[in-house]
Amino acid sequence: METIIQPLQTIPLMYYIIFCSALFSIGVIGILVKRNALTIFMSIELMLNSANILLAAFSAYRNDSSGQLFVFFIMVVAAAEIAIGLALLISIYRSSHSIDIHILNRLKW
């Protein structure tokens, strides 16, 4: 790991932080604004991945490999979650022929 870390540490940490925050915000705005359910899923993935990158960066800077371990965790969980989410979405599409979340509002009072 030494060989990778050394060059990595030349980039200031702050850059990574800003970059990941920007990525996260894009993800959040994507969730809030978009109508298409699939796009929302993609934004969720974006947010998760931004967290991943930040974790990896911190692990490099601290010389602690547990951060990268956590990245794997998150990737697995994200994958599982997306699998279920897509399954649900397909089921909903089958019954209502739409994935526009403004139309999918039957779970109301």
Place this chain on the structure above:
Amino acid sequence: MVTTTLNDMQWMATWLLLFPLIGFLTVGLFTKRMAPKWAGILASAFVFFNVIITFVLWSYINTTHQSFQFNLFEWIQFGAISVPFSVSIDSLTIVMLFVVNVVGWLIHVYSIGYMRHDEGIHRFFSYMNLFIFFMLILVMSSNYLMLFIGWEGVGLCSYLLIGFWYKDHLNNNAAKKAFIMNRIGDLGFLIGIFMMFHTFKTLDIQTIAGAATTMPSGNTALLIITLGLLMGAIGKSAQIPLFTWLPDAMAGPTPVSALIHAATMVTAGVYLIARSSVIFVLSPVTMHLILIIGLLTALISGLIAIYQHDIKKILAYSTVSQLGFMFIALGLGSFTGAMFHLTMHAFFKALLFMAAGSVIHALNQEQDIRNMGGLKNKIPLTFFLFLIGTLAISGIPPFAGFFSKEYILSAAYEQSTLMGVITTIIALLTTLYMFRLLFAVFYAPESPKVQSEKHIHESPWVMTIPMMVLALLSLVGGFVQMPASFNDINLFSNYLAPVFATATQLNHAVYQPLGTTFEWMTLTIPLLIIGLLIIWMYMLFAKKSITDHLSFWEKIMARKFYFDELYQITVVRPMMSLSKFFREFIDEKVINRLINSIGNDTLLIGEKLRLIQTGNIGFYLIIMVFSILAILIINFIR
């Protein structure tokens, strides 16, 4: 007399209570199948046993000059409180035992004849025995709580017997009124008992009397106690203001009126105060109150009696008036006088009621004296007995009433001449209403009703013999106590002297004994006036039937001074309205609304809150994001 031990006496006293109780149960449960007369015979037998025991006890006390007291069993006992069922026999008790058992027995015998056609006769006699049972508990108990048991018990029997013919709702109303008015007095009695326990830590009569002698006169605790007991006595003995139940109680059968509402139950109040003589003497305020109440009651009910038309009602108001007299005696501190008059009154009032029963019986249930008249020759024996009763009650010598009233009057004169005069005037009212009654029923011209009645006959022997016994007693009974100017026979007062010794000692009022000439004056002048009054009444009522031209004041008196109406307006109606008000307004509207509103408000809030669930995912997401931001910021600020 056979020498007997104390133990035997205790047994005898216990049997006094057991006999009527057994009588109540056996007559009530077993006599329905038999011929009607057996119910009465059985019941009377049990009371007769009591009469015998009374004589035995009397002679025992006479010879040994000892009173005794013993426990039957422990009733309430724990911690500091101990109230046994315990009996005490002293000369005061013997006097009351005599009255209750002897007069009670005579009335039982009388009722065998009077009630013989009534279908509820066995119920009647079982209730009568039950009454004797409770009355005996009352007079024989040695502590106030047990006395209270008897007190309430006789109230219950009075209720059952007044409302005996329960198909008529007027009878039931009268019974209910009696019971409730009694209960009002009982509340006072209870408060007195509580105060007694609070002050003396015991309810035993003798112990309290002993402990009270150490207390100063006018002590507040004693004041409250005596006021409480007084209230009970007012209710039970039909004094003002709790007297309106007694005239209404005439709705019951005549023997009931004779026994309960003339001779025994109503005298319980007098007995109570006499029994508690020590503590009453130590509360001069209460004594004055008793005196005033006695005066007012005797006066007002005497006035009312003059203008009534129902034969039993006249006698009822007369009873109230005579009870007022006894209260006057008590208020003056003459406890012996009160007891003397109580005993004599029991004789002639029971006699009068029984005679009235004969008249009613003869005229086929007629009770209005305006429909009577001319019965002197038709039922001469009844007339004669009634005459004796009237002479006795009016205080004409040598009948008993003269001596008992005389005793009270001299006590009044001893206090002050004014008091004596006032009391004498009130006593003279008796002459007015009693002779009016006598003349209107027996001397006046026959009313149409009397003329139409075919079977006006004397009562059977079973009814007249008890009356004759009572007439005899009314004649000679007074001779046990004669005023100083006559022969100064003091049998009665000496008999009761040990009981009232402490009280007389403590009575601080200083009385001057009357001089002989003064006493002669107080005796003869009223007698003259009585004579004049009799002549006046004769002229008014013996010659013509009663007409109803009453002046304004007379109307008020005839209408019983509007007491009933007053109570109706001030007590009964407000209570009913209050009940309705509570039920409809407060319970329904206020409390229920409040509670239901809690439920309703919860539902309302729920309705509003559920609108948050819009189902719109975008909306949810925005809320989520903002909440997280808010939390972060707040954390950051902290």
Place this chain on the structure above:
Amino acid sequence: MLILFLIILPLLTSLMLFAVKSGEVSKRLATIISVILFIVSIIGGFEVWTMPQTGLTATIDLQSSLGIMLDFRMDGLSVLFVILTTLLVPIIVASTYRNEQRSSSFYALILLMQSSLIGVFTASNLLLFYIFWEFTLLPIFFITARWGGKNAKKVSLKFLIYTIVGSFFMLVAILYLYTQTPAPHSFSFNAIYQLHLSYSAQLLVFLAFLLAFAIKIPLFPFHSWQPETYNVSPVQGSMLLAGLMLKMGLYGIIRFLLPLSQQVLYNGSTLVLSIILIGVLYGGIIAITQPNLKKMIAFASLAHVGLIALGLFSNNPYGIEGGILQSFSHGVNIVGFFLCYAVIVKRTNTDSISQLGGIAHQAPRFGIVFMIILLANIALPLTNSFVGEFLILLGLFTANKIIASLAGLTIIIGAVYMLRMYQRIMYGVKQPATEHFADLTLKEMMLFTPILIAIFLIGIYPSFILTMLQNVVH
């Protein structure tokens, strides 16, 4: 052991009865079992009498590390209430009539109720007490909702929620007390009694418990569930409610409220007593003109239990002992009263007082029985309630003379409404509804007999109960 028997036997029987098909068979079985329980509880009573200090105990450890144990104890106080329960349940079970067709689950529920009632009265730690307390709601809710009159479901739901809200506050107080006991924490009574709480803590605990009990008993002004619920419930349900369930509240007051909050009581007794007093008079006054017989009984009961509560809160031996005795007497009397009610309704199909009249002439035996029960209800001397009432008023007088005198008004008011009602129903003229009023049957007479015996036995000779209670009253 005996205690566990008393709790488990009805529990098992009731579970069994749920499976039985025939209503008649289950009624017989239930009656037999409940009579057996009565005999057993009398035996238990004797045993407790001989060892007044400790009473009987039974303990099962479940999780002692958390202080959760099944801990039962029957001392003089508990055994009295237990005997009351086992005395009344056979009468309640047997009081249904043949043509009413109660299914077997009805009887099963009654037995279930009995089991949880006995549990309440013998529980020796707070958690167990609370569990059984809540558990009693289950049977009574179903009895009222399923077999009740019109509006039954709505009314019983209101009753259920109302009671649970109160109990919830009690739960909070219980948990608080639990945390206050020295570690290791314990729910047991002994530990709780040892606590010394600060004044404000006492106050809060007092209020929380008071709320729960005030709703249960009920005490003014938390009584609004009572008239409707009694009215709507079947007769047996009302008997259970009035005769037994409300005794839980009174028992709770004696067991918890009084020992735990002495200081609060000392300071605030006037206020508490006054509010309860208002309830006593209020209930009595309303009962005077209440046209519905069942509701009238409800308000009369309100007045009576208010008086009992007054005795308990007077905080001195006479009042408390009188209150305990009176609880027993009231249970007996009110069930007797409801029995008379059942007799009337069975024959005339109406419970409106104005439609009744002239019964005494046709059914003299019933007239006498009714009169005796009525007199017991207004505390005539020589009946059971006189002793209790006297002691209560005496104790109250020692605490606060004015309130005692005002409370004494209840003897007058009681006489008024009882006699009024009796007169309207029994005396007077026959009404169309009461045309053919058969007198008491043998079976009904058998039901009344234990009640009448209890009335006179305690009225004339209450000593045995009083001495037994002496040790409990600290």
